[in-house]
Amino acid sequence: MTQTGTVVRLHGHHAWVLGDGVEYMCPVRGKFKQGKRRERSPIVVGDRVRFSLIDGNEIMLEEIIERETELYRAHPRFPRQRQVLAANIELLVIVAGADRLDEQLLTVDRLLISAFSQGLTPLLVINKLDLSSHAQLEPQLAPYRDAGLDIELVSAETGELGTLTGRFKDRTAVFAGQSGVGKTSLMNALEPGLEMKVQEVDKVGEGKHTTTHASLLPMAGGLVIDTPGVRDFGFWNLELHEISLYYPDWQQAREECRFNTCTHRHEPGCGVKAATEAGALDQQRYQRYLTILRETWNEQQAKGY
Numbered sequence: 001m002t003q004t005g006t007v008v009r010l011h012g013h014h015a016w017v018l019g020d021g022v023e024y025m026c027p028v029r030g031k032f033k034q035g036k037r038r039e040r041s042p043i044v045v046g047d048r049v050r051f052s053l054i055d056g057n058e059i060m061l062e063e064i065i066e067r068e069t070e071l072y073r074a075h076p077r078f079p080r081q082r083q084v085l086a087a088n089i090e091l092l093v094i095v096a097g098a099d100r101l102d103e104q105l106l107t108v109d110r111l112l113i114s115a116f117s118q119g120l121t122p123l124l125v126i127n128k129l130d131l132s133s134h135a136q137l138e139p140q141l142a143p144y145r146d147a148g149l150d151i152e153l154v155s156a157e158t159g160e161l162g163t164l165t166g167r168f169k170d171r172t173a174v175f176a177g178q179s180g181v182g183k184t185s186l187m188n189a190l191e192p193g194l195e196m197k198v199q200e201v202d203k204v205g206e207g208k209h210t211t212t213h214a215s216l217l218p219m220a221g222g223l224v225i226d227t228p229g230v231r232d233f234g235f236w237n238l239e240l241h242e243i244s245l246y247y248p249d250w251q252q253a254r255e256e257c258r259f260n261t262c263t264h265r266h267e268p269g270c271g272v273k274a275a276t277e278a279g280a281l282d283q284q285r286y287q288r289y290l291t292i293l294r295e296t297w298n299e300q301q302a303k304g305y
């Protein structure tokens with residue numbers, strides 16, 4: 001008889017599978033192994049699996065259930081190749097600090113592109129509200145509200161979490177954002193005791209294995225993944241003209257572009273440029289888009305695309 005469960009941790013040649021409230025450890029063999037680099041689909045954290053109970057609490061993996069989403073990045077050693085970091089993550093929590101929001105919006109924009117291109121639902125969390133105010137932040141947030149993005153203004157320090165706590169039930173989330181914005185503090189505020197576990201996991205991840213030791217931990221009624229490797233996922237294999245496809249709020253303007261491969265930089269008859277000049281789209285977000293375009297081009301040149 002088979003059961004289903006979620007891979008919450010991988011280490012060495014073992015997987016920890018959470019099924020029906022019980023955590024089982026089992027060997028990872030054969031087709032499930034993170035082995036040959038050409039292999040398309042080794043088992044990753046977040047995978048839902050079918051397994052059979054052998055005896056007591058020993059299990060055997062039978063099958064990886066088709067993934068809903070994959071969180072991936074360019075492989076650190078083989079940049080033309082995609083490395084899947086985790087499966088079935090639903091929510092990308094993009095954290096920025098209220099005290100230095102200005103300088104973090106470029107990261108926010110990059111992470112939004114990552115979310116939309118990888119099929120994750122983004123949630124923008126502005127932390128350290130104790131160091132700022134709604135009135136100060138609102139002008140910078142307006143373009144994102146106009147884009148229909150969910151935004152939470154919170155403080156891990158004071159424990160004012162707004163409606164953030166209720167957003168994780170039965171969902172799997174990953175936190176991203178610059179270092180020091182309070183990701184760990186927030187996770188710990190959402191699930192007291194989590195910080196200790198995150199540190200344990202980080203230590204495991206420092207080993208000499210090249211695989212990513214991501215772990216899923218229970219948080220606020222759902223699961224959260226937090227490992228160093230997962231934080232630098234980015235866009236993989238995006239053509240320059242595809243980047244703006246992941247600005248959902250630009251769609252109408254984009255339809256006005258003369259060329260369907262328009263990068264909205266210097267092409268004639270560009271709807272996005274026209275809408276920006278007319279004030280219908282945010283000027284600064286457009287400028288950041290140009291920066292992202294340039295950075296992506298540079299990264300691709302460096303990788304020899």
Ligand SMILES: Nc1nc2c(ncn2[C@@H]2O[C@H](COP(=O)(O)OP(=O)(O)O)[C@@H](O)[C@H]2O)c(=O)[nH]1
Nearest residue numbers: 127128129155156157179180181182183184185
């Ligand atoms: N004032 C203030 N400081 C915070 C808040 N949340 C976190 N911090 C501080 O910001 C620093 C970085 O937090 P940390 O959770 O390690 O950030 P991470 O690098 O994103 O995981 C720490 O010194 C925290 O105490 C907050 O809401 N308000």
Ligand SMILES: [Mg+2]
Nearest residue numbers: 182183184185
């Ligand atoms: Mg941290």
Ligand SMILES: [Zn+2]
Nearest residue numbers: 257262264270
């Ligand atoms: Zn255009």
